[in-house]
Amino acid sequence: MSPTGSSRWCPTPEQLMILEEMYRGGLRTPNATQIQQITAHLSYYGKIEGKNVFYWFQNHKARDRQKLRRKLSRQLMIQQQQQQFQQNHFLPQFPNCTTTPVWFLPQGGVEDVSRPMVSHSWNVDYHHPAERCEADKSTTRTYSRDWMMMMDHEGPTSPCCNRPLKTLELFPITATSLKDECTTSNHIPSSTSTN
Amino acid sequence: MSPTGSSRWCPTPEQLMILEEMYRGGLRTPNATQIQQITAHLSYYGKIEGKNVFYWFQNHKARDRQKLRRKLSRQLMIQQQQQQFQQNHFLPQFPNCTTTPVWFLPQGGVEDVSRPMVSHSWNVDYHHPAERCEADKSTTRTYSRDWMMMMDHEGPTSPCCNRPLKTLELFPITATSLKDECTTSNHIPSSTSTN
DNA sequence: GCAAATTAATGATTTATTCAAG
DNA sequence: CTTGAATAAATCATTAATTTGC
Numbered sequence: 001m002s003p004t005g006s007s008r009w010c011p012t013p014e015q016l017m018i019l020e021e022m023y024r025g026g027l028r029t030p031n032a033t034q035i036q037q038i039t040a041h042l043s044y045y046g047k048i049e050g051k052n053v054f055y056w057f058q059n060h061k062a063r064d065r066q067k068l069r070r071k072l073s074r075q076l077m078i079q080q081q082q083q084q085f086q087q088n089h090f091l092p093q094f095p096n097c098t099t100t101p102v103w104f105l106p107q108g109g110v111e112d113v114s115r116p117m118v119s120h121s122w123n124v125d126y127h128h129p130a131e132r133c134e135a136d137k138s139t140t141r142t143y144s145r146d147w148m149m150m151m152d153h154e155g156p157t158s159p160c161c162n163r164p165l166k167t168l169e170l171f172p173i174t175a176t177s178l179k180d181e182c183t184t185s186n187h188i189p190s191s192t193s194t195n
Numbered sequence: 196m197s198p199t200g201s202s203r204w205c206p207t208p209e210q211l212m213i214l215e216e217m218y219r220g221g222l223r224t225p226n227a228t229q230i231q232q233i234t235a236h237l238s239y240y241g242k243i244e245g246k247n248v249f250y251w252f253q254n255h256k257a258r259d260r261q262k263l264r265r266k267l268s269r270q271l272m273i274q275q276q277q278q279q280f281q282q283n284h285f286l287p288q289f290p291n292c293t294t295t296p297v298w299f300l301p302q303g304g305v306e307d308v309s310r311p312m313v314s315h316s317w318n319v320d321y322h323h324p325a326e327r328c329e330a331d332k333s334t335t336r337t338y339s340r341d342w343m344m345m346m347d348h349e350g351p352t353s354p355c356c357n358r359p360l361k362t363l364e365l366f367p368i369t370a371t372s373l374k375d376e377c378t379t380s381n382h383i384p385s386s387t388s389t390n
Numbered sequence: 391g392c393a394a395a396t397t398a399a400t401g402a403t404t405t406a407t408t409c410a411a412g
Numbered sequence: 413c414t415t416g417a418a419t420a421a422a423t424c425a426t427t428a429a430t431t432t433g434c
Contacts, residue, residue, distance in 0.1 A: 006412085008411065008415090008416050009416065010416090029403095055418090058404095058416095059416065061405090062405070062406070065405085065406095066406090201427080202425090202427090203427075204401065204402090205401085247402095251400095253420085256420090257421070258400080392434090393434095394433090395430100395432075396430080397428100397429080398429070400427080401424105402425080404421105404424085406422085407418100407419085408419075409419095410417085411414105411416080
């Protein structure tokens with residue numbers, strides 16, 4: 001809407017290059033600190049926010065996986081077709097095979113390409129998926145405890161609603177029952193109270 | 196690990212009550228501003244962060260849907276069984292019905308319970324899913340442009356690493372190819388270049 | 391009664407899917 | 413068609429209920 005800033009982030013070539021380099025280097029899910037640092041660094045090359053970095057890694061990882069999946073499934077298709085061809089070629093007598101095999105794409109397991117750690121000195125200590133199994137065995141998942149919150153809920157140049165977010169005096173909350181469980185009870189009048 | 200603070204947020208009864216009231220009132224996906232306000236208000240009753248509010252609504256909504264889905268599917272099962280019974284009762288002669296109907300759970304469409312807006316004065320202008328179709332037709336989804344970023348990447352009492360997050364001087368980025376697409380090229384030697 | 395063991399709820403993350411801008 | 417943005421679904425992990433043997 002605002003003519004000066006486009007509605008979504010458009011990465012500059014340098015930013016993209018750096019992001020891709022870091023991705024190639026093995027970074028997949030940067031934590032908030034890393035995101036901040038990356039954002040700070042990339043902001044030198046153009047306007048950028050933390051959420052852009054966050055989303056970029058999310059999307060890049062997802063689409064990488066998806067690309068891989070697609071390739072693998074295509075491969076599988078070809079393989080299956082060849083098998084089927086051979087089957088039809090060798091056993092052409094049994095018409096009861098369904099002829100429409102369901103193509104199960106490999107759901108998980110295509111995670112890490114395992115490029116063995118390119119030597120760029122982005123040395124914030126992120127853990128590789130491989131080495132994530134050792135170290136502190138008790139807290140396996142502490143590496144991403146952190147989290148994020150950010151906002152730009154309107155254009156940056158909206159001078160209205162400039163009050164400093166005081167704790168409003170509302171919340172009447174005249175609830176009478178603390179634990180009422182029948183939140184969804186007005187929808188299913190079925191008398192089968194097996195639950 | 197740290198005995199003083201448990202690793203995850205444990206809502207106090209008041210906090211829970213307020214959250215549930217707001218949920219019952221129709222709030223499903225608060226934006227960042229709302230989350231901040233809610234957090235500010237709820238922090239009066241105990242320790243809480245924005246991400247807790249965010250997660251609470253996410254989870255509550257999802258599990259509500261899931262509960263509904265489960266109820267509906269059970270209902271459907273019973274219904275289908277009755278139908279099947281009737282079919283078997285009235286047409287007991289045709290053995291070619293498959294006898295194993297696939298139970299399609301209703302994937303989407305069970306979104307909003309459409310309680311018609313309870314009158315509690317939490318009047319931050321959030322849009323209902325119903326009225327989300329009108330207003331500014333061009334930007335249908337602007338109502339949640341905002342986003343979040345927050346962090347607590349270690350315990351609050353860790354005095355080490357207290358540097359103020361300067362932009363480090365690393366990022367050598369000796370990338371030679373800007374667009375190299377062959378990130379995943381070493382996996383699929385298949386020769387069918389249909390894409 | 392009361393801990394250890396199991397199970398159910400639910401807070402927190404990650405992954406998949408969808409929408410829309412360019 | 414690519415990809416940034418956003419949401420929904422699935423999953424992981426921890427805390428509370430509860431069961432169970434004593």
